[in-house]
Ligand SMILES: Nc1ncnc2c1ncn2[C@@H]1O[C@H](COP(=O)(O)OP(=O)(O)OP(=O)(O)O)[C@@H](O)[C@H]1O
């Protein structure tokens with residue numbers, strides 16, 4: 001079994017410290033070819049375009065439930081680009097296509113049309129490479145509930161083909177950062193609170209690096225305290241684990257706090273995409289609305305998120 005970790009992207013990120021320092025260090029195609037009359041003009045280094053962490057182009061997905069009825073167009077011509085290290089929020093009402101998009105990107109559903117690339121690997125042609133780089137954590141994370149956090153992490157490590165000793169060391173460090181006391185590492189996951197279980201699920205996804213984490217409503221249904229805790233953990237993971245994150249949520253404050261960019265879906269289509277500040281400025285300047293994400297959501301979807309999910313504040317179980 002392969003013991004190598006996921007491959008590094010081919011190009012460097014623009015903010016990476018390993019950015020080429022001189023023209024000679026650049027990839028050949030990144031140099032400007034000297035024209036016939038270029039003379040001794042200095043050859044300026046061109047930035048090497050970074051490989052996107054996630055690239056979706058014209059992705060479409062239909063579901064046929066009843067042959068007598070028209071298929072449901074769950075994802076309609078969606079294109080998206082995430083840079084490495086970004087936290088990208090997907091907002092949308094119930095049924096707008098958030099989970100479908102996440103499941104398409106993670107290879108759980110097949111695309112009808114379009115293409116998806118993860119760190120430069122095509123999802124359809126190079127599924128194994130993509131699956132190594134992607135980790136999905138859904139609202140009800142699947143665990144072996146009778147196993148402990150450590151056992152769950154080591155099991156996942158084996159699935160990824162990671163080296164046992166190294167995986168154990170990494171798992172220990174990650175779990176320690178979760179704030180799980182050493183003497184609890186061996187207890188079954190089912191004895192932990194939902195918030196803690198979500199954190200273990202995210203931790204399990206950190207065993208490969210770089211990684212694209214797909215978090216489908218990671219805080220829905222958590223009590224306010226656990227919610228803040230998981231949010232802080234997501235920020236921490238993003239900053240310290242080279243994790244690029246797609247996050248779906250019904251919580252606008254969460255999106256505002258965590259996300260570098262936000263995409264709003266409505267009926268399977270992207271109706272807005274920008275930084276939180278960019279979106280707020282847009283509704284204020286062009287629609288005369290207050291500069292809030294509530295106003296952004298209302299402007300682009302015609303409804304308020306308050307009308308939406310009800311189980312959101314249901315509390316811990
Ligand atoms: N497996 C499926 N079979 C048939 N229809 C589906 C399937 N999965 C999703 N859909 C439909 O696709 C649309 C998008 O659903 P999706 O679950 O992606 O929405 P969502 O934005 O995640 O909603 P929520 O906020 O409730 O989680 C809905 O109309 C849904 O009924």
Ligand SMILES: [Mg+2]
Nearest residue numbers: 098099100216
């Ligand atoms: Mg969903």
